[in-house]
Amino acid sequence: MARSLGPFLEVARIQSEINHLFENLLDLERAAQEGGGWIPTVDILESEDNLVVKVELPGVAASDVRLSAGGGLLTIEGVRTPAELAGSSVLTVERPQGRFRRSLHIPVPVNTRQARAVLADGVLRIEFPRVPNRRGEEVPIEVQPR
Numbered sequence: 001m002a003r004s005l006g007p008f009l010e011v012a013r014i015q016s017e018i019n020h021l022f023e024n025l026l027d028l029e030r031a032a033q034e035g036g037g038w039i040p041t042v043d044i045l046e047s048e049d050n051l052v053v054k055v056e057l058p059g060v061a062a063s064d065v066r067l068s069a070g071g072g073l074l075t076i077e078g079v080r081t082p083a084e085l086a087g088s089s090v091l092t093v094e095r096p097q098g099r100f101r102r103s104l105h106i107p108v109p110v111n112t113r114q115a116r117a118v119l120a121d122g123v124l125r126i127e128f129p130r131v132p133n134r135r136g137e138e139v140p141i142e143v144q145p146r
């Protein structure tokens with residue numbers, strides 16, 4: 001008799017979401033302690049061949065951003081310091097400044113060594129090629145000629 005893993009998979013998904021929320025809170029707390037404290041907004045898109053992460057970083061130079069990926073986690077960190085504030089009398093500053101850090105769980109198997117990242121028009125686009133997930137999938141059997 002086959003048993004369904006449905007309830008266990010749902011519990012694992014919920015646990016993953018809770019972990020994600022705590023990671024974001026820890027990132028915000030770390031950034032606040034380092035004198036900054038903002039978290040860039042992110043979109044994660046998935047196709048059959050790629051996983052694409054888009055991060056809003058207006059006013060941030062590519063040289064001020066660091067990326068690392070491994071162990072199923074993508075970390076984006078850097079600093080935003082607008083040059084126009086230097087030597088000016090600041091009346092109002094509403095855009096967050098200073099250090100930022102965002103850690104994201106990579107939800108599907110990807111090749112991090114072949115990732116491509118481009119920062120253009122204030123959006124950092126990171127593209128990971130997907131790799132086949134063999135866990136739990138049917139393995140084809142090749143027939144050898146006699």
